[in-house]
Amino acid sequence: MADSVILVTGGTGLVGSAIKHIIDTEPAGSRFGKRAGERWVFVSSQEGDLSDPAQTKKLFEKYKPTHVIHLAALVGGLFKNMKYKLTFLRDNMLINDNVLHSAHLTQTKKVISCLSTCVFPDKVTYPLDETKIHLGLPHESNFGYAHAKRMVDVQNHAYKDQFGSNFTSAIPTNVFGPNDNFELEGSHVIPGLIHKCYLAKKNSTPFVVSGTGKPLRQFIYSYDLAKLFIWQLREYDDVEPVILSVGEDEEVSIKEVADAIVQAMDFHGEYTFDTTRADGQFRKPASNKKLLSLMGGFEFTPFDKALKDTVKWFVENYNTART
Numbered sequence: 004m005a006d007s008v009i010l011v012t013g014g015t016g017l018v019g020s021a022i023k024h025i026i027d028t029e030p031a032g033s034r035f036g037k038r039a040g041e042r043w044v045f046v047s048s049q050e051g052d053l054s055d056p057a058q059t060k061k062l063f064e065k066y067k068p069t070h071v072i073h074l075a076a077l078v079g080g081l082f083k084n085m086k087y088k089l090t091f092l093r094d095n096m097l098i099n100d101n102v103l104h105s106a107h108l109t110q111t112k113k114v115i116s117c118l119s120t121c122v123f124p125d126k127v128t129y130p131l132d133e134t135k136i137h138l139g140l141p142h143e144s145n146f147g148y149a150h151a152k153r154m155v156d157v158q159n160h161a162y163k164d165q166f167g168s169n170f171t172s173a174i175p176t177n178v179f180g181p182n183d184n185f186e187l188e189g190s191h192v193i194p195g196l197i198h199k200c201y202l203a204k205k206n207s208t209p210f211v212v213s214g215t216g217k218p219l220r221q222f223i224y225s226y227d228l229a230k231l232f233i234w235q236l237r238e239y240d241d242v243e244p245v246i247l248s249v250g251e252d253e254e255v256s257i258k259e260v261a262d263a264i265v266q267a268m269d270f271h272g273e274y275t276f277d278t279t280r281a282d283g284q285f286r287k288p289a290s291n292k293k294l295l296s297l298m299g300g301f302e303f304t305p306f307d308k309a310l311k312d313t314v315k316w317f318v319e320n321y322n323t324a325r326t
């Protein structure tokens with residue numbers, strides 16, 4: 004019998020499948036590889052709809068996890084978030100409450116829930132750090148999703164204060180990599196642009212990027228993020244969240260992203276920016292100081308290499324990718 008059962012909710016998504024990849028491919032027993040006595044279980048919504056309390060309880064009774072990495076969420080890009088605010092608020096609040104409550108009832112030893120830098124206030128001093136989550140209202144474009152995610156931090160503190168629970172959270176910046184959602188409209192910026200550029204090349208049509216291309220973002224490769232989650236699971240025991248990100252000096256503009264996609268896709272057609280579309284927040288640099296001081300350093304995959312590998316994965320898996 005396994006000494007620890009690590010249940011990964013949202014285990015089939017972008018981040019969950021990356022954790023599975025790292026656990027399966029890193030040397031057994033190494034810092035990020037599978038350890039003796041561990042059983043990793045990766046679940047999708049097919050094993051249970053976590054917005055439903057009874058199905059969530061059943062899932063916990065079935066696997067009896069000792070640890071949970073809670074990734075499952077209703078996730079989407081800027082336009083989807085603006086259009087479906089209540090759905091993003093309600094679904095995510097239900098999912099998070101059911102997971103934390105079931106973990107509490109079954110005496111799960113540790114839960115790491117996944118937040119997002121969207122939780123931070125719109126009007127705040129930069130860089131973002133772990134102390135600034137509740138200092139003001141989030142940006143109105145994703146206020147449903149952001150409020151639902153913020154509540155997880157509130158719940159974690161309440162569980163700790165009332166029951167001594169070891170529930171904590173991670174705050175990744177924008178993630179990209181294999182198995183992302185590459186839909187043209189509802190997805191995040193990198194997978195959406197990769198798909199658009201792929202079609203522009205295939206159909207000999209212009210590659211049109213929404214917005215001015217000027218906003219800046221910090222992007223983390225899903226395989227790097229997976230290692231950081233595994234570190235947090237094994238080596239971090241505190242209720243306060245940790246920002247999982249590349250350094251704040253590694254911001255990339257949307258234009259630089261689009262340029263890198265054009266190059267990786269080997270696209271030579273017309274390439275323009277549709278400046279009538281919304282840009283979202285201009286920038287929101289986040290500090291990874293806490294992470295690096297706790298971990299003692301970490302080698303991130305260079306952005307261009309990670310992007311090239313993601314484009315390669317998309318082209319090779321076009322028929323089965325989420326498009």
Ligand code: NDP
Nearest residue numbers: 013015016017018047048052053074075076117119177178
């Ligand atoms: P994906 O959309 O790729 O995957 C979502 C996962 O959640 C899928 O496995 C999905 O299962 C599962 N899921 C969704 N709804 C339910 C439900 N009601 N019940 C059970 N499972 C459900 O998401 P990501 O991997 O991109 O995101 C993982 C986490 O990281 C999320 O919490 C997200 O908020 C956070 N995050 C993501 C960022 C990003 O840039 N992608 C940035 C910052 C944070 P199924 O496929 O069966 O629907």
